[in-house]
Amino acid sequence: MTILRINDVFLQFAGSNRPALQKINYQIHQGDFVILLGSNGSGKSTLLKLLHRQYQPGQGEIYFHDKPIRQHHYHQFSRQVAVLNQNVADSLFTSLTVYENYLLMNQQHTLRSRHQEGKTFLQNYLQDFNPNLSGKVDLTINQLSGGEKQALALALCLLEPPSLLLLDEHTSALDPKTSEQIMQLTQKMITQHNMTCILTTHDLDIALRYGNRILMLNDGSILNMFDKDEKGRLSKDKLVRCYYA
Amino acid sequence: MSNLIISILTQSLTFLPLAFAISISYHILRATDMTIDGSFVAGAAVFAKLITMGIPPLLAAAAALCCGAMAGMLAAFIQRGGRVDPLLAGVLATFILSSANLVLMGKPNISLLSQTTLVSSAFEQGDLVGWALTAGYVMTLCLLTLALIKSRFGLTLRAFGDNPALLQRLGKKVELYRLAGFALTNLLSAAAGVFTAQTVGYADIGMGFGMTLTGIGAIILGHQILRRCYSRPYFRIGAELIACLIGVLLYFFSLNLLLSLDINPIYLKMILGILLIIFLRAAVRPQTGSSIS
Numbered sequence: 001m002t003i004l005r006i007n008d009v010f011l012q013f014a015g016s017n018r019p020a021l022q023k024i025n026y027q028i029h030q031g032d033f034v035i036l037l038g039s040n041g042s043g044k045s046t047l048l049k050l051l052h053r054q055y056q057p058g059q060g061e062i063y064f065h066d067k068p069i070r071q072h073h074y075h076q077f078s079r080q081v082a083v084l085n086q087n088v089a090d091s092l093f094t095s096l097t098v099y100e101n102y103l104l105m106n107q108q109h110t111l112r113s114r115h116q117e118g119k120t121f122l123q124n125y126l127q128d129f130n131p132n133l134s135g136k137v138d139l140t141i142n143q144l145s146g147g148e149k150q151a152l153a154l155a156l157c158l159l160e161p162p163s164l165l166l167l168d169e170h171t172s173a174l175d176p177k178t179s180e181q182i183m184q185l186t187q188k189m190i191t192q193h194n195m196t197c198i199l200t201t202h203d204l205d206i207a208l209r210y211g212n213r214i215l216m217l218n219d220g221s222i223l224n225m226f227d228k229d230e231k232g233r234l235s236k237d238k239l240v241r242c243y244y245a
Numbered sequence: 246m247s248n249l250i251i252s253i254l255t256q257s258l259t260f261l262p263l264a265f266a267i268s269i270s271y272h273i274l275r276a277t278d279m280t281i282d283g284s285f286v287a288g289a290a291v292f293a294k295l296i297t298m299g300i301p302p303l304l305a306a307a308a309a310l311c312c313g314a315m316a317g318m319l320a321a322f323i324q325r326g327g328r329v330d331p332l333l334a335g336v337l338a339t340f341i342l343s344s345a346n347l348v349l350m351g352k353p354n355i356s357l358l359s360q361t362t363l364v365s366s367a368f369e370q371g372d373l374v375g376w377a378l379t380a381g382y383v384m385t386l387c388l389l390t391l392a393l394i395k396s397r398f399g400l401t402l403r404a405f406g407d408n409p410a411l412l413q414r415l416g417k418k419v420e421l422y423r424l425a426g427f428a429l430t431n432l433l434s435a436a437a438g439v440f441t442a443q444t445v446g447y448a449d450i451g452m453g454f455g456m457t458l459t460g461i462g463a464i465i466l467g468h469q470i471l472r473r474c475y476s477r478p479y480f481r482i483g484a485e486l487i488a489c490l491i492g493v494l495l496y497f498f499s500l501n502l503l504l505s506l507d508i509n510p511i512y513l514k515m516i517l518g519i520l521l522i523i524f525l526r527a528a529v530r531p532q533t534g535s536s537i538s
Contacts, residue, residue, distance in 0.1 A: 075416035
């Protein structure tokens, strides 16, 4: 089932003399783990922002569940499409506690009623993501480590599992060990909830290990596409080799 | 000496809602709301004008608070969509309010000395009764605000100050929270204006000048002192109120001390400013390992 359809999308920012994205055509199916590879300025993050309605395409249309995304009710759309950035401060309320963040992102628990019940639920829920986090529900986000923040951001955006998860280099600020843990956790959650995921990265290793469809972007266009059975071709691709040389 | 203490306490009491408003604006909305200068005068002006027109004091106070809230909404409206910086929006709103207040008052000063106000009958029974009633009004207002900030609405307001973009992604109407937040702070400021007008016996067009900056200085001072004795990693609205009280008390202590030393009033704000800098530098703990360039 096609979940997302990108039709001839073009975007040029005001004041720029070259397009940020051009002639983007692609279809993403339910359960796909799509990796966007490319150098800085290739258009990966811009494409993700278009998919999350942070930008509007200059030309073309993006369809989510066969309906143009701009026609989806914003609140409903935000519940179905979650985004996680490299900068975790974009995905969390950093001056608030872990529990307060949970309360804001989950409407079911109020402050007074079932207060303890909410905390217990959160502690148990976080255990799956990062055992350290479950004991830190009363700490502010600023007091957590980078890995804990990223695990928490992932946990909170999966409270109500979205159908599409957009990950914009969400592990790039972490050390290799923590990055690996977060990636494994991400994949586990994606499989568990049968979500569709689009991830931007510079890491070829991540692309090869986790992605089942890989897009190579360059200068705002899709330069090459690889399916999971073509990963061998990806590592031999001239442009990829040139980029990672 | 007792006169000095009473003077400090009474001045601090009427200034407390304004300091609390600045604290909410500064620590929760993360904006320096200069409108507070204008809404302080607006509160006093509307209250005084309505009282002189024979409107019952409670109704006049309610109208003054509403005017303060509307001044806050004006500042929020100017900022709408993040197009104008909160500081500039506040300055612009105060600029508009300075004319509006003068139009409303009809003259630069309205006396309330011969009028019946919310606390006048209590003051007739004695100063202690009068100040106790004023304290009752102020504390009720502050505690109601405290309860509001501790509610889910307050939590969302804090989230708005922290990360409005994320709050919008969660489907909340951020402009509504901006309006509500600025309305709340300016309502508190107008309340301070109402209490001040009643206790000093007049409303004056220039009475709000520099209030926001004085308040910011006082709350930062209170905050730093409180942090030395009570350190919590997370936000506590009760602690914010206590910090306001400490800061305001210290500010009025300094002010009254200078006045009792017969300092020329021309130099008052300059000396207070320097004192505030000294207090702040003494209160702020240096960061371990930080370099000084």
